[in-house]
Amino acid sequence: PGSRNAKRWQDVEELLAAGIDVVSTVNIQHLESLGDVVESITGVRQRETVPDEVVRRADQIELVDMSPQALRRRMAHGNIYRPDKVDAALSNYFRPGNLTALRELALLWVADRADEYLTEYRSRHRVAAIWGSRERIVVGLTGGPEGRTLIRRATRLAEKGAGGEVMAVYVTRSDGLTAVAPEELAAQRTLAEELGGTFHQVVGDDIPTALLDFARGANATQIVLGVSRRRAWQYVFGPGVGATVARESGTDIDVHLITHDAMGKGRGLPAARGARLGRSRVLAGWLTGVLGPALLTLLLTGAAPPVGLANDMLLYLALTVAAALVGGLLPALASAAVGSLLLNWYFTPPARALTVADPENMVAIAIFVGVAVAVASVVDLAARRAHQAARLRVESEILSFLAGNVLRGETSLEALLERVRATFAQESVALLERETETAPWTSAGSVGPRPEGPPEPGDVDVPAGENLLLSLRGRVLPAADRRVLAAFAAQAAVALDQQRLREEAGRARRMAEGGRIRTALLAAVSHDLRTPLAGIKAAVSSLRSEDVEWSEQDRAELLRSVEEGADRLDQLVGNLLDISRLRTGTVTPLPRETDLDEVVPMALVGVPGDGVDLDIPETLPMVHVDRGLLERAVANVVENAVKYSPPGSPVLVSASALGDRVELRVVDRGPGVPDEAKDRIFEPFQRYGDAPAGAGVGLGLAVARGFTEAVGGTLRAEDTPGGGLTMVLALPTARPAPPRPPEPRDTVPG
Structure with missing residues (x-):
């Protein structure tokens, strides 16, 4: 009381801004970030909290620690609360279990702050060496099935010391390509976070270097890796990630190699290199690779004068490239083989023989075959990379679509299932759910025709x-x-x-x-x-x-x-x-052709004659409404207008035709309604402003709008020019009856 700020920490901020040092105390339960945790422990929600950032900005933080037993003794001796409150406090908030949990929170919070100080100091002084103030364990993940075993083993290692921390790390190649199953990696990330660790994804083409750089940057003391899944013969090409990390880690980082069930069994089949070519393209490639050289030979043998062996080879090489572009590697290799045989048979002396008289021609043919095979391989690889890039582009568009839906919140289950059905060309798609693993499946949503009977897994299940x-x-x-x-x-x-x-x-x-x-x-x-x-x-x-x-x-x-x-x-x-x-x-309306000139006077029964002026033209078209419901709606609107109209200012009820609608206007000169409240006055039990005596409970306009919409019309509120409120009932006109055909008349022959 008496402070100009609502919170005490705001007073501290002002004192610090004025250059005055402040020494203060704060209980761990009053830190804002721990509010939910403290409530779950003690069952009491702290009303007064201090932002963590305010405490973290302190130049010095000192932990005042005391055992729960000592604190309860001080409480029992009356050193904290008045004697009449001691028993209640000891049996509720200050129970030994609560105090032990709060003490642990305080120790962990201060330890975390000390770790921040240490990190800032190492960064400011550019300390590269590992300081093992507490155990920080980096787990190297490959996306394989052994990842969960490694995370659990690292967690057990971290639990052996106080304040241990586990950081799971997955290294992604810089080109973004990966062959691991995303669901397995997501499961490992979830497991790491559930066990109190963190998950990190770093980019690097050299996995050992990336792991060591991350470990040194995080001041890690241990690295946990799985024994390689490579087979024995693969070690000819290198020692493996584990051996490389152990060799280059130095003396400040311990490396653990953990055995698992998947070691030495290989990594499985590599990811598909690209999209599979269609049957028509493969057939066209074989035709180009086999029949193309034959047709080219007919053209070249009939050419006069001959174009020369070098040009002949270039033309056959062009066919090989075309076969690779159209049908892939195998048709291109066939084209190279057929082309070399035809070159030898028709264009190198002696003609029409597979022997070559001139050694230079033999070398030329050999070079041709080598170049043709190399070019075919390169072209095929480029084509597959192009297919792969196109596929990845489509995948990225799909994933971008999904991410955009998440960010915008535009997630309709039926629309999403329809997108799956269209993307993968399926007959039907359904999302199945069950309460337990042994319960039958039920459909949470589906698109497309589904088979009769209870829902069951389909051809593809994820x-x-x-x-x-x-x-x-x-x-x-x-x-x-x-x-x-x-x-x-x-x-x-x-x-x-x-x-x-x-x-x-x-x-x-x-x-x-x-x-x-x-x-x-x-x-x-x-x-x-x-x-x-x-x-x-x-x-x-x-x-x-x-x-x-x-x-x-x-x-x-x-x-x-x-x-x-x-x-x-x-x-x-x-x-x-x-x-x-x-x-x-x-409400079941019975619409029929109705004349407003008959409905409106009936709705005004009970209203003083000098309170309403009528202006209903006789030429007004009929409306297609339920007469009884419209009468009740008009009566409620007029009654509301009369209540809010000043004395001596009658309410005007007029009507006019507008296209296929007839608008009935009820105009008053009352106080009016602001724009932001015009829709709210149609809600039940709403009365705006100072309602006059006997204004009721605010149901009249709600009933009027409900009945108007029930007969196919609308009711809206507008401002009256010069002040007041105008209610506009827009009603559908009756459709004119189709003209009847003329009746036949008897004719007299003549």
């Missing part, structure tokens, strides 16, 4: 989460497509969660709306129903009283008061029933 399965029916997909399909499966699980969250939020909104309506209804019952009932009760009691002699004029006045109260009750109960019917959807 796990989308715990007890979730993305099931595809149609063609079987190649392994290369499953990586993108796994991303779709993960997004489908997110879409399902978001859909259910939206449904739950909708139910919560409806419950809140129902609660608000019930509250307003109770208010109506307590006031708007009680007021006319009290008036009726007072008038009837007065009439029945034998102590007073009432004149005829007084009796008539009391009876009129009873009638007015009964009318108000009848109107209020009618509106409550109407809004209930609208809410439950039990």
Whole structure:
């Protein structure tokens, strides 16, 4: 009290800004970042918290530590609380378990801050050596099945010392290409985070160097690697990642090689080099590689004069390149073989023989074959890389689409499943779920025709989460497509969660709306129903009283008061029933051709004659509405306008035709409504501003809009020029009946 700031830490900030040193204390439970943790431990939500950044900016932090037993003794001796509060505090907040947990939080928080100081010091003084102040263990992941074993083993190593930290690291090549399964890597990341570690992905073409650079940068003391999965013969080409890291780590980083089930079994088949060529392209390549040289030979043998052996070789080489571009490597090799034989047979002396008289020609043919094979290999590799790049581009577009949907929140499960169906050319796609591993599958969403009977896994199934399965029916997909399909499966699980969250939020909104309506209804019952009932009760009691002699004029006045109260009750109960019917959807309109000149006067029954001016043209077209519902809507709108109109200012009710609609306008000169409240006044139990006496509970306009929309019209609010509010009912006109054909008439032959 008396401070100009709401929080004490804001006072500290001002003192520091003025150059004044501040010495203060803070309890661990008051740090803002630990609020949820402290609440889960003690069951008490701290109302006053201090931002962690304020405490972290302190030049010096000293931990005042005390055992839970010593703190409870101080509490029992009355050194902290008054004696009358000691027993309650010791049995609730200051229980030994709570104090032990809070003490551990304080120790860890201060240790983390000390580690920040150490990191800043090492960076400022450019210290490259490893300082083993606490165990930091780097786990090298390859994306293989041994990764989970390595993470668990590293966690056990870290738990042997206080404050141990595990950092799982996966090295990605700089070209972005990877052959690991993304779902396995994601599972390993989840496991590392669940065990209290962190996951890092670094880029580097040399895996040992990248791991060591990361470890030294993180001040790691140990590196955990799995024994290589390479087979024995592969060690001829190098010692492997583990041996290289152990050799280059030096004396400040320990390297652990962990055995596992997958060691020495190889890495499996390499990733597909590119997209598979279609059957038509392969056939065209073989035709180019086999028939092309024969046709070229016919052209060259008939050419006069001959073009020369060098030009002949270049032409055959061009055919080899064409075969590689069209059909791949094998048709190109066939073209090179056929071309070399034809060159030898027709164009090198002696002609029409496979022998070569001139050694230079033999060398030329050998060079031709070598160049043709090399060019074919390069062209085939380039074509496959182009196919692979095109595939990766499509995959990146798909993944970008999925990421964009996540960021924008535009995730519709049906639209996502339809995208999967179109992308992979499947007959049907479904997201299946089950409660337990032994329970039957149920469909959470599907597109396309599904077989009869209970849902079952299809031709291609990809796990989308715990007890979730993305099931595809149609063609079987190649392994290369499953990586993108796994991303779709993960997004489908997110879409399902978001859909259910939206449904739950909708139910919560409806419950809140129902609660608000019930509250307003109770208010109506307590006031708007009680007021006319009290008036009726007072008038009837007065009439029945034998102590007073009432004149005829007084009796008539009391009876009129009873009638007015009964009318108000009848109107209020009618509106409550109407809004209930609208809410439950039990309003069934019976539209027919209706003349507004007949409906509006009936709606104004009960309104004083000098309170409303009518302007309904006789030439107005008929409207296609339910007459009873429209009459109730107009009556409520006019009644509301009359209530808010100043004395001596009648309400104007006019109508005009506008295209295929008829607009009925109810114009008043009352206080009006701001633009931001024009939609809100149509909600139940809404009254804007100072409502006049007897204005009711705010149901009239809600009922009017509901009935208007039920008959196919709209109701909106506009400003009245010069002040006031205008209600516009737009109603559909009746369609003119089609002309009937002329009746046949008897004709007299003549």
